[in-house]
Amino acid sequence: MVTSTSPPTAKGPAPVGPTAVEWAAMSELARERFLVRVLDALSDPRDAMTEGRPHKRAKARALDMLGLHFKAMGRVVYLAEEMAVVYPGEEVFGPDLLAVLGVPQPENDERMAWVVADERKGLDFVLEVLHRGDRTKDLVDNVARYARLGIPEYFVYDRAHQQIHGHRLGAGARYERVVPQSGRFTSNVLGLDLAIQGGTLRFFQGMAELFGSTDLISRLTGMLGDLEAKAEHAEAKAEHAVDALRAGLVAVLEARGMSWSDDERSRIASCDNPATLQRWLIRAATASSNASILD
Numbered sequence: 615m616v617t618s619t620s621p622p623t624a625k626g627p628a629p630v631g632p633t634a635v636e637w638a639a640m641s642e643l644a645r646e647r648f649l650v651r652v653l654d655a656l657s658d659p660r661d662a663m664t665e666g667r668p669h670k671r672a673k674a675r676a677l678d679m680l681g682l683h684f685k686a687m688g689r690v691v692y693l694a695e696e697m698a699v700v701y702p703g704e705e706v707f708g709p710d711l712l713a714v715l716g717v718p719q720p721e722n723d724e725r726m727a728w729v730v731a732d733e734r735k736g737l738d739f740v741l742e743v744l745h746r747g748d749r750t751k752d753l754v755d756n757v758a759r760y761a762r763l764g765i766p767e768y769f770v771y772d773r774a775h776q777q778i779h780g781h782r783l784g785a786g787a788r789y790e791r792v793v794p795q796s797g798r799f800t801s802n803v804l805g806l807d808l809a810i811q812g813g814t815l816r817f818f819q820g821m822a823e824l825f826g827s828t829d830l831i832s833r834l835t836g837m838l839g840d841l842e843a844k845a846e847h848a849e850a851k852a853e854h855a856v857d858a859l860r861a862g863l864v865a866v867l868e869a870r871g872m873s874w875s876d877d878e879r880s881r882i883a884s885c886d887n888p889a890t891l892q893r894w895l896i897r898a899a900t901a902s903s904n905a906s907i908l909d
Contacts, residue, residue: 692717698727
């Protein structure tokens with residue numbers, strides 16, 4: 615393996631979004647070229663290496679839980695992970711998770727970025743997952759930036775320290791701290807509570823916890839296992855009941871001294887229908903002979 619002892623090249627400034635007037639005057643090709651440049655600037659592999667897989671799993675899990683929840687509720691919310699965001703005259707950025715209310719989530723989303731000049735709407739909610747990245751960026755710089763952009767809510771899941779930091783726009787277009795209640799941070803935008811349980815970020819609607827795809831599959835698998843176990847138990851009970859009916863029938867025939875042929879013995883032994891065995895048992899207890907018991 616070849617390693618380099620040279621310090622990493624300093625990351626350059628992110629592109630600045632055109633003003634609304636400049637964007638309107640740009641051709642489709644010019645817009646696409648600009649967005650390609652944006653994506654290149656935001657796709658720095660050093661960021662991914664710094665944060666690592668725990669950071670990526672936390673983002674993906676949050677997106678999965680919220681997506682399943684809003685779809686089940688029939689609520690129209692656009693969600694995206696690490697999508698480039700272009701505000702007019704501002705440096706572009708790519709939050710870990712963003713939400714925009716009232717915008718449909720298409721099955722095949724062809725957006726290269728969230729361009730405010732095109733969408734006519736800014737972000738409503740941002741979640742950043744902080745693992746081993748730049749704490750100053752997430753906990754200081756973004757607080758000032760997102761408030762200036764008018765994003766109503768900004769939450770940080772500090773995975774390394776197992777903390778949540780919540781911010782909500784207040785008077786004077788400044789962020790105010792979201793104060794937790796019993797360990798939960800309420801998002802008015804999402805209509806949900808955020809909390810940390812078992813070392814992971816969780817979402818709650820009232821007392822009900824939101825589950826992701828993996829959670830649901832695990833629970834459904836467990837439920838299926840329980841149903842199979844109950845079915846096996848019920849089958850065992852049914853077999854036991856049939857055995858008891860056969861034994862009872864034989865006992866009655868023997869107690870009453872009735873004679874029965876090998877064919878009749880075979881029919882009783884092979885019969886596994888509880889209703890039939892019960893009918894034969896009643897006849898054996900009341901008949902004067904066994905001539906018509908097995909009819």
